[in-house]
Amino acid sequence: MISKRKFIVLITLTLFSVLAFIVQSYGKAGLKVYFLDIGQGDSIFIETESKIQILVDGGPDNRVIQKLSEVMPFWDRTIDFIILTHPDHDHIGGLPEVLKRYKVKGIIETGVQCDKAECAVLRDLKEKEKATNVLVKLGDSLILDENTKILILNPFGNMAGKKVSKANNTSVVAKLIYGQYSVLLTGDIEKQVEEKLVLAGISIDSDYLKVPHHGSKTSSTEGFLDRVSPLLAFISLGKNNYGHPHQEVTNRLEKRNIKYYRTDELGTILLSCKLNIPCQITTKN
Numbered sequence: 001m002i003s004k005r006k007f008i009v010l011i012t013l014t015l016f017s018v019l020a021f022i023v024q025s026y027g028k029a030g031l032k033v034y035f036l037d038i039g040q041g042d043s044i045f046i047e048t049e050s051k052i053q054i055l056v057d058g059g060p061d062n063r064v065i066q067k068l069s070e071v072m073p074f075w076d077r078t079i080d081f082i083i084l085t086h087p088d089h090d091h092i093g094g095l096p097e098v099l100k101r102y103k104v105k106g107i108i109e110t111g112v113q114c115d116k117a118e119c120a121v122l123r124d125l126k127e128k129e130k131a132t133n134v135l136v137k138l139g140d141s142l143i144l145d146e147n148t149k150i151l152i153l154n155p156f157g158n159m160a161g162k163k164v165s166k167a168n169n170t171s172v173v174a175k176l177i178y179g180q181y182s183v184l185l186t187g188d189i190e191k192q193v194e195e196k197l198v199l200a201g202i203s204i205d206s207d208y209l210k211v212p213h214h215g216s217k218t219s220s221t222e223g224f225l226d227r228v229s230p231l232l233a234f235i236s237l238g239k240n241n242y243g244h245p246h247q248e249v250t251n252r253l254e255k256r257n258i259k260y261y262r263t264d265e266l267g268t269i270l271l272s273c274k275l276n277i278p279c280q281i282t283t284k285n
Contacts, residue, residue, distance in 0.1 A: 030274035031148060031178040035210070036067040037267040037284065040238030041090030044185065044210065045071055046176065050145035056083045056174070056185055058094030065097055067268060070284075078103045081142075082131075083174065085187030086167040087114040092122060099125040108142070111135040111160035112170045135160050136172060138202075147275065151175040153202055154193055168213060169193045175206060179275045184228055186212040186219075194224035207279070208271060209233040211253075211260065215245020225252055232281070233260040234269060 034045040038059030045068065046054040053072070058064045079102045085091055087109075096118065098104070107126055126133060137159070140152040154173035164170055171187025184206035190213060197204050209230035212219035214237040233253060237244045245262070253260050261269050267284035 030272060030277075031176075031181070032071075033176070033183055033208075033271040033273075034067075034071050035234045035236055035261075035263055035269040035271070036064065036071075037263045037269075038063045038067055038094065038236075038238075040214070040241045040244075041093070042085070042187070042210075042214075042236045043067065043091075043094065044236070047071075048144050048148040048178070050148075052081075052144045052148070053079050054081045054083060054144075054150075055079050055098065057085055057091040057187075058082075058098055060090045060093040062094055062097045064094035065101060068098070068102075070268065071270075077101070078105070080104075081106045081108055083107075083172055084109040085171040085173075085185075086110065087112065087116065087119050088167055088188065089116075089118065091187070092118055096121050096125055099129055099131075104129055104131045106132040106134060108134045108136055108172070110137070110155055110170050110172060111158075112167060113161055113163040114167075148176070148178045151177065153197060153204065154187075154189060156196065156200075166190075173197070173204075175204070178273055181208075181273045181279060182206040183208040183210070183271070184230070185210045188213040188216075188219075190216070190218040191221050194219065194221050198223050198227050204228050207231050209258075211235045211245065211249070213244075214241065215249045216242075217246035217248045220249045220252060222252060225256060225258070229256075230258055232271075233258050234271070235260055235262045237262065237264050239264045 030049050032047045036043040041059040042057040043059040043064050044056040136152045138156045142150040155170050159170050168188040168190055171189050174185045176183040206228050209228050211233050215235045235245050270282045273279040
């Protein structure tokens with residue numbers, strides 16, 4: 001008959017084994033890319049296999065906080081990086097509240113001039129947070145872990161302090177690469193930048209595409225879609241929008257047999273990938 005002491009030791013070892021298995025399994029979760037359902041705007045949460053977390057844009061308002069709570073453990077109050085593609089309201093509006101509620105280690109942006117009140121609020125919070133501020137342009141890269149990196153493909157030059165009439169085309173375009181998989185994140189770029197990327201011969205070919213500018217007819221041109229040649233596409237938008245996605249854009253996608261997923265219809269969409277295993281799509285709705 002087993003003694004009480006040996007029984008306790010056995011149970012303890014079993015619990016440690018179970019916990020080790022859970023930790024090991026959690027550590028092999030692969031790449032997760034959440035296209036958050038935050039209404040008419042953009043917000044994308046990325047978690048790498050080593051648990052590096054990146055928030056790309058914050059949508060138009062504080063709804064991003066609720067959506068983050070749905071994809072992050074309640075005890076996790078840290079985000080490694082925020083990428084602000086450009087300072088339009090539907091991308092920057094929710095970021096001040098994110099900085100108030102989460103410890104953010106670094107903020108990646110272009111530094112383009114912004115005189116809006118919400119930009120001033122964000123600047124004050126960045127200084128208070130003491131997060132590292134990184135200004136990026138074409139050719140920059142961010143190594144996240146052994147299998148994951150981000151390549152910056154736009155803007156083409158240094159935009160720090162520059163005043164522009166249209167912020168859309170200054171958007172950070174980032175190619176997220178995980179092993180053999182790639183996701184092209186495009187902000188709100190329009191036809192001019194799409195054509196520039198194509199003509200410059202930049203490697204925009206990707207497995208997955210975040211459709212530029214919520215599916216506006218000023219974006220997702222024929223040449224751009226042909227060069228990216230994605231397997232699937234994602235459109236971030238709200239139910240009450242500006243006619244997004246435009247029929248011309250959905251026609252172009254369907255013509256190329258590119259299946260697309262919409263946050264206004266499906267809620268938050270998760271793209272999850274593991275090395276050498278086909279990526280999976282799951283939706284909240």
